Every structure is written in structure tokens, then in C-alpha cells.
Amino acid sequence: MDNAQIADCFSLLAKLMDIHGENSFKAKSYTNTAFTVDKLAVQISTLPTESLFAIKGIGESGGKKIIELLETGELAALNQLIEKTPDGILEMLNIKGIGPKKIAAIWKEMEIESVGELLYACKENRLKLYKGFGEKTQQNVIETIEYYLKSKGSFLFSQVEALIFPVKSFFEKVFYPHKFQVVGAYARQLESMDAIEIVVDNSLATIEEILTGVSDFELIEKNSDDLLYNTIGSLKIRVYGCDKSPFMKQVFVKSSSLEFEEFFTKNFPAINYTKCENEEAVFEQAGIRFIPAFKREKESIIEFAQHNELPPLLQLSDIKGIIHCHSDWSDGNNTIEQMATAAIAKGLEYIVISDHSKSAFYAKGLNEERIQQQHLYIDELNKKLAPFKIFKSIESDILNDGSLDYSNAILSTFDLVIASIHSNLKMPLERSMMRLLNAIENPYTTILGHMTGRLLLSRKGYPVDHRKIIDACAANNVVVELNAHPSRLDIDWRHIDYALEKNVLLSIDPDAHSIEGFDDVRYGILVAQKTMLSKHQNLSSFGVKELETYLDKKKVSN
Ligand SMILES: [Zn+2]
Ligand SMILES: [Zn+2]
Known part of the structure; x- marks a missing residue:
């Protein structure tokens, strides 16, 4: 084992100790050991072991560990820490610009465990909201991760x-x-x-x-x-x-x-x-x-x-409005007015503003007071922009017990509610089904957002029995979102034909966090074209009047 390899082990040990919040003094001394060994003019393996302890910057504990490394080829303390760390977190150590302290915050506070998830969070503007991160760090992280992922092959x-x-x-x-x-x-x-x-x-x-x-x-x-x-x-x-x-x-x-x-x-x-x-x-x-x-x-x-029974192909021009977008009231980049104006310019009839709800504190989720303010503001904009319409919505977090994070009194003030899981994504099938089924049975749920929480190529998503969820959506008149973000495409298109068989409506939604995000709707269309989905069964193909009628009916049946 040469000096560089020994130094790498110490450096990783120190970083993992910081990530796991262990003795920071010790971690710092191992960083010093790594630095010292790396700069040493002679190969440490050629020195008599007793002399190690005399080298400045190595010390007692460092010396013992070097001997362990030279004798066994590994470090027990390091192995233990590696075992306790998810692969995705270890992978993050390769990304320049975020040190162990930041990785610890990303993992423990934001519950992000893979590089792909981290990239997604940056793109959703979530990273900059955390103390010590900021816009510049976020941009750096995006660039580094994109480069890193590109080199991975898929x-x-x-x-x-x-x-x-x-x-x-x-x-x-x-x-x-x-x-x-x-x-x-x-x-x-x-x-x-x-x-x-x-x-x-x-x-x-x-x-x-x-x-x-x-x-x-x-x-x-x-x-x-x-x-x-x-x-x-x-x-x-x-x-x-x-x-x-x-x-x-x-x-x-x-x-x-x-x-x-x-x-x-x-x-x-x-x-x-x-x-x-x-x-x-x-x-x-x-x-x-x-x-x-x-x-x-x-x-x-x-x-x-x-039998000549292929339905007419769903096209981008069949999209009549943008359902599911986030404004700067939560974690989006643009104002509601900017988003509405952009949608008008695209010839669309409406947008559905569904900012994050109050449990999504990381995304500046809206509390009850902010919701009321937003609704007054939307009323004003609607007067100004008519006949274009901004629908009042929310992407309400599905909590651990499957309830939504507002009272019925608040939920009833929205034109429609998208219910999504954003927290505690690591759960067994039984738990995810309980949460989803409860949310579907909530009379205020209009659309079930990104059904599995997957992020393609980086996060598998929680386990879901698609058929049972679709059956429940059919029984409760809940629309299934086809989240069109190219990293999500969730519900998986492979289950769409079953949903159609059960007469469940789909909704191709971009989950846009900026005006540019509207265009992601196209990726939803491309996968939907693989199925039998027609514009009649896609909520975002409804015209503004059709959508109003649909939502009125849903409210009456409540
Ligand atoms: Zn979401
Ligand atoms: Zn969203």
C-alpha cells in the first residue's frame, strides 16, 4: 500500500466521521494524517513501524491505524462507517463543492440519499433554501452532478x-x-x-x-x-x-x-x-x-x-392547460402572473397553480394565511386575464398516516387538490399503500400526484401495488397523474392501459417549477403515446369550461 492509498483511507475516514457526526476533533486529526502521509517524501511502508509515531502530524492514533492498514490492508473503523452509509451518500463524496457537513445536512435533514435525487432537489430550487447552501453552491452542485452522471452510462x-x-x-x-x-x-x-x-x-x-x-x-x-x-x-x-x-x-x-x-x-x-x-x-x-x-x-x-380500433394519437396540441405548477410562492422560479402570461402566449386556456403545502417546509410550503393571500391574488389576476383562468390548487403532502396536511375547511377552498407523498419515502409496501389509499379516499383529493415518487436512474420510488391503487382511484373518482417531468414519468406508462380499462382519468402534468418547465409536458405525451390514452381521458386536455364542469361535479358529489 503506497502513501497515496493510505492518505485516501484517512481522508475518507475523516469525512465519514463528519457525516455521521462523530468526534470532530479526531476527524480533524485524521485529515491531518492524510495530508501528512500524502506529502511524505519516503514511502511509509518502508519505514520501521516505531518511527511512525515520531512523524509530526501522525500521532498515536494515526500511527496505530497506519500499522493496521499496512498489516491487514484495511481499517476496521472505516469499514464500519462505510457499512452505515448509503451508497448514494458515499457517491456524493465524489462531488466537489459539497463537503461532509453539507452532505450530512442533505442526508439527515433533506432525506436525500442519492446523487440523482440531489440534482433533482437543486433543479427544484430546494438546496438554496438551506442554511449555508445558497444559489451559487446550488448551481455548482448542478453542474458537477450533471457531469458526473453523464459519465455513468445511462x-x-x-x-x-x-x-x-x-x-x-x-x-x-x-x-x-x-x-x-x-x-x-x-x-x-x-x-x-x-x-x-x-x-x-x-x-x-x-x-x-x-x-x-x-x-x-x-x-x-x-x-x-x-x-x-x-x-x-x-x-x-x-x-x-x-x-x-x-x-x-x-x-x-x-x-x-x-x-x-x-x-x-x-x-x-x-x-x-x-x-x-x-x-x-x-x-x-x-x-x-x-x-x-x-x-x-x-x-x-x-x-x-x-380491427381498425387504434385511438387517434394523443398530441402535444391536445394539451389545453398546465396542471401542477409551482410559483415563487413556494419553490418555483416565476411569479404566478409570469406563468399565466407564458401560458397565454402558448395558446393555453388555463394553469393550475399547485404550490407546496405547509409540511413541505423545505420548499417554502404555504401555511393557511398564505393560502388565503394567494387566493385573493389569483382572484385579482383572473379578473385581469379573463377568459384565461388560473385555478387555485395545492400539492398537499400525504402525511405518514395518509391524511392531508390541512383541515377540510381549508381543503374546500381550492378548486382542486393534488395529493403527493414527499417525505419518509423509505417504507414497506404495506405502509405506502395505507398512506396512498387513505389519501385517495379523502373526498378533497382530486389528483394523485407522482404515484411512486421515483426519479428515473436515481431513485426507485416506494413500492406500490399499481392495480389496487388504480382500483381505489376508480372507486373514489380520483385522477391519476402522469407526472411528465423527464426524471419522473410517474405513473409508469406500463400501467396506464389498466387505468383506462377501469375508466380512471389520467392527467399529464409537467410539475413545472418555472415557465420553461411547461415544455416537459411533451415527455409525458411521448410515453402516453405508447398506451391507448386519448385526449378524452386526459384531464389536461379538457378545455377550461370542461374542467370547470368536471370540478363542479366532483364538489357536488362530495
Ligand atoms: Zn411533488
Ligand atoms: Zn410538484
Whole structure:
């Protein structure tokens, strides 16, 4: 073990002691030991052990630990602390700009346990509200984490989307005149992916030859059907050749789920792919309606296409208002008036302001008095901006027992209530179900917000029995949110068709914390397009009058 490795162990030990609030004097002395060892001109392992204690900056306890390290290769005290620390917290130590004290606050006070969650909190402006953090730290943390995550290999749809254009231009240039097409997770509009997949109408050998020596294209895997490259920013690109199958067959197969592809092939075994100019031609030969790549998931869709029963595709233009947004009254960036004006400019009919509720102290949640003030202010704005309408709402925290954090008297003053879980996210299924079901049964709950609390690629979310929750929403006339933030996309689209079967309304909501956040609605649309959801079953596709009528009815039935 060399000096640098020994120093790293001491430095980590000191940091973890600070995070866990242990003897700070001792922690400081281990930091000194790390510094001293790192700067030492001789390798410590070559020195007689007795001489260690005489070195200034090492001391009695440091010396003993160095001997332990040299003899066993590890430090018991360090191992114990590592065991007590969530992986995500250990990972945070790699992020420059936040030291152990800050990490301790992030973990213990904000209940954040992973780097992805931390990034999300920064983007929601939550970090700067804490003592000692501030706007600048928050911005630094965002930049460092984004860089860090990029190097980890998996990407959100929204991140890949930003890169797809340059990738396509590059392929156009190097493979001309051969055809190519983006397939796989991106074509299927999946929420995240670990590679961009592309079929090129060429042999694998030629593809490899063409890409050899191209800067930023490093071949990391060679398979019988594809080549995997690592490119700029750790983005992976998987390239399929057409050695064994014609181009259009490869495109079709690689942009369908296995279930879909097998069922299709069983039903239409005689398709001649060499005669297909495009994907539409494949379905023409089969004699059924065209099914786009993003809908090729379940085999049942083939039957719908056979009977001409595909619903009209939900489009961005079907969104009539922004439901679920946060203003500067809680943790948003913009004033309510700015948000309303931006929505008007987009041709929308309304926004639903749902700031955080009083339990969400970290997000400047509104107490009863502030709610009354906000409602008076919204009344004024509504007079000024009519016929555009600002609906009064709140994102009310679902507490540990499943109750909402205001009295019924206050809850009844909102046009609609979104109920969401934001605290104590680590819980067993039984507890999460109890909290959710109680909230759904609350007569004031209009919409169940981000059902599982997941953050894609960073937080799994609490366990949920989706079917039971959907059944309860059906029984209590509660709308299920499809939170459209690209890191959430929660409810998972895989459960939407079941909700539709049960006649439950969905609501594609951006959970916007700024005007720019409105645009996230599009990510909700993209995953919703994978399902049978039509504009008639999406609350944010209701016009202003339709929404008013819906909410009036809900109030009467209460
Ligand atoms: Zn929320
Ligand atoms: Zn929210």
C-alpha cells in the first residue's frame, strides 16, 4: 500500500466521521494524517513501524491505524462507517463543492440519499433554501452532478434527445449513400436507455472499417449482430448491420418489443421485407393499420390494428392547460402572473397553480394565511386575464398516516387538490399503500400526484401495488397523474392501459417549477403515446369550461 492509498483511507475516514457526526476533533486529526502521509517524501511502508509515531502530524492514533492498514490492508473503523452509509451518500463524496457537513445536512435533514435525487432537489430550487447552501453552491452542485452522471452510462430520453441530431448528421455523412435508421429504445420512446441503436444498410465488417479511426468512436463490444461503441460523454451507440436480414426487417425487429415481434411474425409469417421501402410497407403487406415503433409493445395492439380500433394519437396540441405548477410562492422560479402570461402566449386556456403545502417546509410550503393571500391574488389576476383562468390548487403532502396536511375547511377552498407523498419515502409496501389509499379516499383529493415518487436512474420510488391503487382511484373518482417531468414519468406508462380499462382519468402534468418547465409536458405525451390514452381521458386536455364542469361535479358529489 503506497502513501497515496493510505492518505485516501484517512481522508475518507475523516469525512465519514463528519457525516455521521462523530468526534470532530479526531476527524480533524485524521485529515491531518492524510495530508501528512500524502506529502511524505519516503514511502511509509518502508519505514520501521516505531518511527511512525515520531512523524509530526501522525500521532498515536494515526500511527496505530497506519500499522493496521499496512498489516491487514484495511481499517476496521472505516469499514464500519462505510457499512452505515448509503451508497448514494458515499457517491456524493465524489462531488466537489459539497463537503461532509453539507452532505450530512442533505442526508439527515433533506432525506436525500442519492446523487440523482440531489440534482433533482437543486433543479427544484430546494438546496438554496438551506442554511449555508445558497444559489451559487446550488448551481455548482448542478453542474458537477450533471457531469458526473453523464459519465455513468445511462441516459434519460430527454438527454438522448438533445444528442440525436448530431449523431444522425454524422451517420448521414459517413455512411452515404447507404441507408440508416434509429431504432431501439429511442424509437420506442422509452423513458431511459443505455445506448442509441442504429441499423445501417451495410455489412458489419464494412461498418467497422468505416468507423475505425473515427475520433470519439471507441469499439467496446463486437457481437454477431452488432457493434457497440463508446462515444463522447460516455454515450453508447449500438450499430446493427444487415448481413443476415434485409434492412427493413432489421429496422422492424429492432424497434419492436420481443412480445410484439413474436406475435406479429406468428400472424404474418410471409412478409417479404426485401420488398419493403419503409415500415409502413410492412403493415401494408400484413393488411393491417400501421403501428408506429413506440406502440409496438404488447401483442394486443396488433388485434386493435386488425380491427381498425387504434385511438387517434394523443398530441402535444391536445394539451389545453398546465396542471401542477409551482410559483415563487413556494419553490418555483416565476411569479404566478409570469406563468399565466407564458401560458397565454402558448395558446393555453388555463394553469393550475399547485404550490407546496405547509409540511413541505423545505420548499417554502404555504401555511393557511398564505393560502388565503394567494387566493385573493389569483382572484385579482383572473379578473385581469379573463377568459384565461388560473385555478387555485395545492400539492398537499400525504402525511405518514395518509391524511392531508390541512383541515377540510381549508381543503374546500381550492378548486382542486393534488395529493403527493414527499417525505419518509423509505417504507414497506404495506405502509405506502395505507398512506396512498387513505389519501385517495379523502373526498378533497382530486389528483394523485407522482404515484411512486421515483426519479428515473436515481431513485426507485416506494413500492406500490399499481392495480389496487388504480382500483381505489376508480372507486373514489380520483385522477391519476402522469407526472411528465423527464426524471419522473410517474405513473409508469406500463400501467396506464389498466387505468383506462377501469375508466380512471389520467392527467399529464409537467410539475413545472418555472415557465420553461411547461415544455416537459411533451415527455409525458411521448410515453402516453405508447398506451391507448386519448385526449378524452386526459384531464389536461379538457378545455377550461370542461374542467370547470368536471370540478363542479366532483364538489357536488362530495
Ligand atoms: Zn411533488
Ligand atoms: Zn410538484
